[in-house]
Amino acid sequence: MIEIQNLQKSFGEFRAVDGVSFSVKPGEVLGFLGPNGAGKSTTMRMITGFLTPTGGAVRIAGVDVNVDPISAKKRIGYLPEGAPLYSDMTPRTLLEFIAEAREIPSAERASRIEKIAAKVNITGVLDQQIETLSKGYKRRVGLAQAIIHDPEILILDEPTDGLDPNQKHEVRQLIQEMSKDKVIILSTHILEEVEAVCTRAIIITQGKVVFDGTPSELKGRSPSGRLDDVFREITTGTAPVTA
Amino acid sequence: MKSTITILKRELRAYFATPVAYVFIVIFLLLTGILTFYMGGFFEREQADLAPFFFFHPWLYLILIPAISMRLWAEERKTGTIELLLTLPFSTGQAVLGKFLAAWAFTGIALLATTPIWLTVNLLGDPDNGVIFAAYIGSLLMAGGYLAIGSCISAMTNNQVIAFVVSLVTCMLFILAGLPAVLDFFTGWAPQAVIDTVSSFSFMTHFNSIAKGVIDLRDVIFFGSLIGCFLLANTLILDAKKGE
Numbered sequence: 001m002i003e004i005q006n007l008q009k010s011f012g013e014f015r016a017v018d019g020v021s022f023s024v025k026p027g028e029v030l031g032f033l034g035p036n037g038a039g040k041s042t043t044m045r046m047i048t049g050f051l052t053p054t055g056g057a058v059r060i061a062g063v064d065v066n067v068d069p070i071s072a073k074k075r076i077g078y079l080p081e082g083a084p085l086y087s088d089m090t091p092r093t094l095l096e097f098i099a100e101a102r103e104i105p106s107a108e109r110a111s112r113i114e115k116i117a118a119k120v121n122i123t124g125v126l127d128q129q130i131e132t133l134s135k136g137y138k139r140r141v142g143l144a145q146a147i148i149h150d151p152e153i154l155i156l157d158e159p160t161d162g163l164d165p166n167q168k169h170e171v172r173q174l175i176q177e178m179s180k181d182k183v184i185i186l187s188t189h190i191l192e193e194v195e196a197v198c199t200r201a202i203i204i205t206q207g208k209v210v211f212d213g214t215p216s217e218l219k220g221r222s223p224s225g226r227l228d229d230v231f232r233e234i235t236t237g238t239a240p241v242t243a
Numbered sequence: 244m245k246s247t248i249t250i251l252k253r254e255l256r257a258y259f260a261t262p263v264a265y266v267f268i269v270i271f272l273l274l275t276g277i278l279t280f281y282m283g284g285f286f287e288r289e290q291a292d293l294a295p296f297f298f299f300h301p302w303l304y305l306i307l308i309p310a311i312s313m314r315l316w317a318e319e320r321k322t323g324t325i326e327l328l329l330t331l332p333f334s335t336g337q338a339v340l341g342k343f344l345a346a347w348a349f350t351g352i353a354l355l356a357t358t359p360i361w362l363t364v365n366l367l368g369d370p371d372n373g374v375i376f377a378a379y380i381g382s383l384l385m386a387g388g389y390l391a392i393g394s395c396i397s398a399m400t401n402n403q404v405i406a407f408v409v410s411l412v413t414c415m416l417f418i419l420a421g422l423p424a425v426l427d428f429f430t431g432w433a434p435q436a437v438i439d440t441v442s443s444f445s446f447m448t449h450f451n452s453i454a455k456g457v458i459d460l461r462d463v464i465f466f467g468s469l470i471g472c473f474l475l476a477n478t479l480i481l482d483a484k485k486g487e
Contacts, residue, residue, distance in 0.1 A: 016255075045326070048330045049330060050329055050486070051486045070332050070333065070334065071332075073331065073332040074332045076330070078327075078330045080323060080327060080330070081326075082323055084322055084323030084325075085324065085327070086253075087322070087325075088257055088260050097252075100252075101331040213361055
């Protein structure tokens with residue numbers, strides 16, 4: 001479904017993404033891990049067609065995102081980093097706009113918005129200005145706009161950032177529910193999250209893939225059995241601290 | 244086209260969702276009123292036309308239009324919503340056009356709010372309504388020119404203050420291009436063709452000729468191609484800088 005080949009992105013002299021290759025099939029939930037500035041968001045921005053790669057290619061269902069960005073964008077639902085939203089709108093007017101842009105027939109829009117709002121638990125704040133919402137609500141409105149058109153591919157940049165433990169749990173459940181027939185790529189800093197929802201983990205550091213495997217394989221690498229230790233070892237090259 | 248209209252609708256709605264629209268329209272009406280009646284000597288002239296009203300439009304737009312256009316892209320870039328907007332299934336060009344058309348429609352609404360002055364002059368005398376209509380068209384075209392410049396400059400930065408100041412200065416160049424003070428700078432050393440080219444870029448020249456009541460195709464093409472060029476540049480700049 002998604003094939004990424006030798007993807008590169010430079011900003012001036014700086015190589016943010018340096019030859020990343022992997023492919024993802026429907027049913028997979030891919031956790032994207034790495035230290036801050038490793039190139040996770042930049043890679044996601046190239047998959048969604050927001051950034052143009054310096055080299056390499058992203059193919060979605062066989063179509064190069066750069067050659068036909070619009071048909072690729074139609075298949076994707078995207079939650080950008082920090083869940084940016086138009087703060088002067090209400091969740092309802094924002095979702096109406098997204099639904100229209102996503103070509104959901106006008107007769108279906110209202111019921112679709114109600115359904116999605118119930119799914120991500122924002123029904124109570126649908127008509128409140130986004131500016132006044134808490135961080136957790138904003139994140140969930142961002143999630144709602146990403147899934148409103150039931151996309152085949154879901155790209156979520158730190159979907160649980162800023163949520164309390166209960167909300168994190170709900171969002172993880174939601175991701176698992178949707179994972180059956182979709183391709184889901186999510187980035188996170190929380191290592192338990194990878195264990196909880198991902199079928200596969202990729203660690204990138206300094207723009208390169210340094211690990212690609214299942215969460216249990218990742219865990220198996222550490223003598224202590226702690227993900228934190230493996231993560232530190234892989235991304236910094238230092239030996240794990242074993243108690 | 245459909246996606247352009249979707250964006251246009253969202254943008255236009257956003258103007259009226261905040262006090263921006265109301266503040267702008269009130270200030271615009273206040274300033275046109277003051278300029279027309281006090282500085283333009285609307286009554287003292289004892290002529291049934293709107294020349295003192297339209298005379299100030301290029302200067303009024305110089306301040307007010309950059310205030311609208313500064314936020315067009317700078318704000319999207321600052322808040323990150325540009326990433327939301329440009330990952331929806333439409334092209335950068337469609338987004339640029341949609342946002343521009345919304346801003347243009349909004350200035351059209353502000354301009355429409357000045358029509359009581361048109362009624363007033365009809366009550367007081369017997370003006371040439373054809374000329375007034377042409378001047379309204381000319382004013383709207385000129386507003387479009389200012390907006391396209393402002394939108395393009397707004398895409399270059401994520402700072403709205405910079406966008407405002409740079410747009411104001413750039414628009415000022417387009418006004419001043421027709422004034423003798425600027426043309427004198429070129430006379431003496433530059434060939435006549437250069438001087439003619441510079442003066443042909445002046446908003447004043449084109450607006451004044453339409454405001455006299457003649458909608459000359461050349462003036463319409465001038466504003467149309469100026470808008471087209473700046474929106475194209477806007478799209479290219481946005482594609483190059485959106486990731487920063």
